[in-house]
Amino acid sequence: MDSKSYALFFGGAAFGALAFSLATFPGSFKKIAPNLFLRNQGFKPPAAKSEFTSTESAKSQEVQQTQGVTSLLDDEILAEQFTRNIQFFGRKPQEDIGRASVVVVGLGGVGSHCANMLLRSGVGHLRIIDFDQVTLSSLNRHAVATRADVGTSKAECMKKHFARIFPEANVDARVCMYEQSLEEELLGGSPDFVIDAIDNIQTKVDLLAACHRRGLRVLCCAGAGAKADPTKLRFADICESSCDPLARAVRTRLRKDHGIEKGIPVLLSMEKQRCELVPCEGSDLSEYQVVPNFRVRTIPVLGTTPAIFGMACASYTLCKLACQPLNYQGPIELKLDQYEILYDRLVRRAEEEWGGVEAIHVDPADVTYLVKELWHGKSAKAPPKPGKGIWRSVNNLELTLWDSQRDADIDNLVLLTQEEADAHDASSLEETAKLDPEFVQFVEARLRQARRDHGFPGVCHW
Numbered sequence: 001m002d003s004k005s006y007a008l009f010f011g012g013a014a015f016g017a018l019a020f021s022l023a024t025f026p027g028s029f030k031k032i033a034p035n036l037f038l039r040n041q042g043f044k045p046p047a048a049k050s051e052f053t054s055t056e057s058a059k060s061q062e063v064q065q066t067q068g069v070t071s072l073l074d075d076e077i078l079a080e081q082f083t084r085n086i087q088f089f090g091r092k093p094q095e096d097i098g099r100a101s102v103v104v105v106g107l108g109g110v111g112s113h114c115a116n117m118l119l120r121s122g123v124g125h126l127r128i129i130d131f132d133q134v135t136l137s138s139l140n141r142h143a144v145a146t147r148a149d150v151g152t153s154k155a156e157c158m159k160k161h162f163a164r165i166f167p168e169a170n171v172d173a174r175v176c177m178y179e180q181s182l183e184e185e186l187l188g189g190s191p192d193f194v195i196d197a198i199d200n201i202q203t204k205v206d207l208l209a210a211c212h213r214r215g216l217r218v219l220c221c222a223g224a225g226a227k228a229d230p231t232k233l234r235f236a237d238i239c240e241s242s243c244d245p246l247a248r249a250v251r252t253r254l255r256k257d258h259g260i261e262k263g264i265p266v267l268l269s270m271e272k273q274r275c276e277l278v279p280c281e282g283s284d285l286s287e288y289q290v291v292p293n294f295r296v297r298t299i300p301v302l303g304t305t306p307a308i309f310g311m312a313c314a315s316y317t318l319c320k321l322a323c324q325p326l327n328y329q330g331p332i333e334l335k336l337d338q339y340e341i342l343y344d345r346l347v348r349r350a351e352e353e354w355g356g357v358e359a360i361h362v363d364p365a366d367v368t369y370l371v372k373e374l375w376h377g378k379s380a381k382a383p384p385k386p387g388k389g390i391w392r393s394v395n396n397l398e399l400t401l402w403d404s405q406r407d408a409d410i411d412n413l414v415l416l417t418q419e420e421a422d423a424h425d426a427s428s429l430e431e432t433a434k435l436d437p438e439f440v441q442f443v444e445a446r447l448r449q450a451r452r453d454h455g456f457p458g459v460c461h462w
Helices: 003-024 026-040 055-072 076-081 083-089 091-099 109-120 154-165 180-187 201-214 245-258 304-321 337-353 364-374 418-426 429-435 437-453
Strands: 101-105 125-129 170-174 193-196 218-221 233-237 265-269 397-401 413-417
Touching: 076 083, 083 091, 091 304, 101 109, 101 180, 109 125, 109 154, 109 193, 109 218, 109 304, 125 154, 154 170, 180 201, 193 201, 193 304, 201 218, 201 245, 218 304, 233 304, 245 437, 265 304, 337 364, 337 397, 337 418, 364 397, 364 413, 364 437, 397 418, 413 418, 429 437
Parallel strands: 101 125, 101 193, 125 170, 193 218, 218 265
Antiparallel strands: 233 265, 397 413
16 A cells, blocks of 8 residues: 555544544534634633632622532533543532632742642632742743743733633732731632742741631742752641751741741752852842842752642642642651750750740750751861761760850850850850950851841841
């Protein structure tokens, strides 16, 4: 059989298959094809009203919302669009997803991918919040933005693209930064879930504290910058998040400022950062701040990593909304006896020297950070001895107050030998500064690092 015969044979087979389909399913084809054409021309069937309403009107709209969203899956185009989700979750859970309202705060690499997949999975009501604009440098990680979107707000950019994907959804785009003064406006209406995809410590803390106070389900996303290994992602409670610098800072501030120690889930990576913040030379960094107290130095980002973070956040949220939560295992960290011993010594010193344990505002996880990462397992007075890492002996070491006029916070504890700690406690900081000014400068530089790592106010970080 020559090439022309092959072409005629396969062409005839294809035509026959098409004719069979039209003859067998004429009704479905006639319904879906014209409807899809009209939909693509901008026609939208009536969608459910937004669930982002005041608490006073929420009850009166409940029946309308339920009927409206349920009918979405009776629409043949939407039923086909979400057919894989229906097969995965079941019809009733997918209807629950369609009725759900989700708030995504932060629309960078993580938040844009999370919001994108929530919409593509059928979430019927989305509030997307970001004050920033699309930049050329953000195109390596943003979910939907193109060069044509550069200079436009991220929120409006996403709403525009979302209208082409799921035009029946209610998308509330807010071009603003989350602030405490806007809490009711942005979190009102009892949303079913909130995604924290913010990269500023204070704003994250404000949002998470508000959600905790309101009883809203929330997922906090930790740092995706300078990381690449997707196998290191873990879901954990905020009390188990000390392995990630951003989550650790948020954890400290939540405990210190709001008394929140646990109960907030976090998505984090256990991978160590592969690179540092991009150095910034010359001028005062504050001159470049668009928003006060926001970071101005940038951290290198591999575009795939925030995408993975965002999709993991979306998966977590969808499974929660469908009442089919993930059965995840949190971070596994070895609890080394040496850190427990050092914490016990700190408690003993507080009881004997400082009038009681009320002065201690750190926990064993903080002690691990102080000993391992800040003081590198050796006395602050000891000369450098590289190469031993966490296996360095700490049998003769203790944490003590640097400034005796302050409590035992994470930025006021120095690691010394027992003899050095006793001598330091017996002296004053002023006397130490006179006798050994270089030592004082060294310690205070390290304590500033602790403040940066934990997002203390008034300290340039990130």
